[in-house]
Amino acid sequence: xxxxxxxxxxxxxxxxxxxxxxxxxxxxxxxxxxxxxxxxxxxxxxxxxxxxxxxxxxxxxxxxxxxxxxxxxxxxxxxxxxxxxxxxxxxxxxxxxxxxxxxxxxxxxxxxxxxxxxxxxxxxxxxxxxxxxxxxxxxxxxx
Numbered sequence: 001x002x003x004x005x006x007x008x009x010x011x012x013x014x015x016x017x018x019x020x021x022x023x024x025x026x027x028x029x030x031x032x033x034x035x036x037x038x039x040x041x042x043x044x045x046x047x048x049x050x051x052x053x054x055x056x057x058x059x060x061x062x063x064x065x066x067x068x069x070x071x072x073x074x075x076x077x078x079x080x081x082x083x084x085x086x087x088x089x090x091x092x093x094x095x096x097x098x099x100x101x102x103x104x105x106x107x108x109x110x111x112x113x114x115x116x117x118x119x120x121x122x123x124x125x126x127x128x129x130x131x132x133x134x135x136x137x138x139x140x141x142x143x
Contacts (some may be wrong), residue, residue, distance in 0.1 A: 026064075026071035031057040031089075038076045038085065039143075049143050052121045053085050056139050059114035060089040064137075068093035072134060078143070084123070088138040096127050097137060 032054045039050050057076065064071045073090030099115030119125050122139035129135055 026061055026074045026089075028058045028061045028065075031061045031071075031074060031076075031087075034074070034076050035085070035087065038078055049085075049141065053087065053141050056118050056121050056141065057087050057089075059118050060087060060137055060139065063097055063114050064089050064091040067097075068095070068134075073136070079140075083143055084140050085143055086138060086140045088136055090130060090134060090136045092134040094129055094133055094135055096135070 035053045035057050036050065039053065061071055061074070068091035070091065071089055072092050073088070075086075075088045077086055078084070079086050097115040097118075098112075099117075099119075100112045101116045103109045103112035104116055118139050121141065123142050124138075124140040126138045127135055128138070
């Protein structure tokens with residue numbers, strides 16, 4: 001279950017905020033491992049879908065870390081009898097993720113690709129505000 005979003009003091013580190021709130025420090029690597037564990041129990045060869053899911057979770061977690069002060073909640077679960085994977089990442093910033101599909105076509109442009117990549121790979125993308133501030137960004141991928 002995702003951890004509730006909090007508004008940490010601006011001058012504290014992610015690790016200090018994590019200790020204060022009891023929230024684990026999520027990194028892109030930890031999130032990719034969680035996706036692989038969730039998919040380990042599903043039937044069939046999921047190599048392509050697992051690669052897509054690992055890319056999506058990397059983008060969501062990295063965006064939360066780089067643009068929203070860090071991950072305040074994380075959840076990954078297989079749904080629909082094994083037909084879908086849902087990844088949810090929470091942060092304390094209420095701003096909607098941004099990105100530009102034009103960035104995907106311009107190899108000289110730096111940044112702006114993460115959210116469009118998530119939108120291309122996921123069946124459903126949702127951004128929902130959280131009570132007290134922040135947001136939950138969820139991506140659902142077909143397996």
